[in-house]
Amino acid sequence: MALLIVDDETSTRDALREMLISIGHKTILDAKNGEEALRFIENDKKRLTMIISDWEMPYMNGVQLLDAVSKRPDLDLIPFVLITSDLPKSKLHQLRHKYERLDAHLIKPFQKNALARITSLAVRRRQSHRTTLIFCGTETPESQSLRTKLQNQPGRLGHRWIHVQNLEELKKSVEADSKTLGAILIQPDVYHQAGHWLTSFKKTQQGAVTLIGCLETDPKEVTASEDLQTIAQFFSKSVVSLWEAMEIRREKSWEADLLFQQGRTALQSKEIKSAMRAAERLVEMEPTNPEAWQLLADIEEHMGNSPLALQHFQKAIEIHPFSPKSNIKLLDCLAKSASPPEITTTINQVLHRFPQNVDVLFAAAKVSRSKELAERALALQPAHRGLKELLESFN
Secondary structure (H helix, E strand, O other): OEEEEEOOOHHHHHHHHHHHHHOOOOOEEEEOOHHHHHHHHHHHOOOEEEEEEEOOOOOOOHHHHHHHHHOOHHHOOOOEEEEEOOOOHHHHHHHHHHOOOOOEEEEOOOOHHHHHHHHHHHHHHHHOOOOEEEEEOOOOHHHHHHHHHHHOOOOOOOOEEEEEOOHHHHHHHHHHOOOOEEEEEEOHHHHHHHHHHHHHHHHHHOOOOOEEEEOOOOHHHOOOOHHHHHHHHHHHOOOOOHHHHHHHHHHHHHHHHHHHHHHHHHHHOOOHHHHHHHHHHHHHHOOOOHHHHHHHHHHHHHOOOHHHHHHHHHHHHHHOOOOHHHHHHHHHHHHHHOOHHHHHHHHHHHHHHOOOOHHHHHHHHHHHOOHHHHHHHHHHOOOOHHHHHHHHHHO
């Protein structure tokens, strides 16, 4: 499997290649412009996993390449990322409304972490165009009407419709169809049994499954759907369709991504007020997004406000407890603002979640000055230079 970089500058292609390899991509192809990229695509489309293209290039630029890819149904499952300068929001909105095929954009300048996040986001967005929809509960004339409606839409969701009767069948079907699953719709009789499982499932999916809906239910009672409560109105004869509800979420996702990148870029440039505005708007828009709270925490930490940064890191972990990166940042922040008993309690909680993670053990050993934890981590990764230096400092 291969990833294609398209950029007219050799230095940029080399830097991108190095970053991509460091985040786990093994086979990287590159092209100098859109025309050359299309020739690569013709030869390697079966093993191509993503296209990352700069906008400004001679002969055929990134937008022209995107336009060409958009007209090729055989390339529909390949994520497309466009690298841009910090364009006005209005121009980015125009671009993505014109090209549904654009999965994500990356604002220059960027670092490895931003690249990793955007490539992952692009994959998830492309996954949101999957065909499988699982309907759970008793089939009704309304659900059959919905099936017909979806299959007549220009998109693909619902073209493969699976009907299951109960929660156990739903769990099995979700596992079996994970690679093509795009949405889950649930009748009220099953929804009330499945609430806790749905909440956990939604967190683990991180956006790969486009919808979780509760049919024939008052939208005010829908808790698992959150920003997609409009789906519940379909069966109360509302003009709001499932397709429109999906577009609402997609619009919100793009807006949140733009705010996140603006916040990170401003923080890197030490434009703290701009970074704070973007982070606060992001938290307001997506209060259950752990990355929003992490960004806010990083800004507060940069400003020297460690207690508030600690609160924001704790909020991020409350939302998504099994993120090693968030837990490591929490441990680093603890040393600056927490009391010794609080540090001990938090370290025990983090190590309970990650008993064998070397990076987490290393962070915990640094914060607690624990030789035992450092030795435990070094036993797992004997070549770790940082751990060796830490152990030497204890002597």
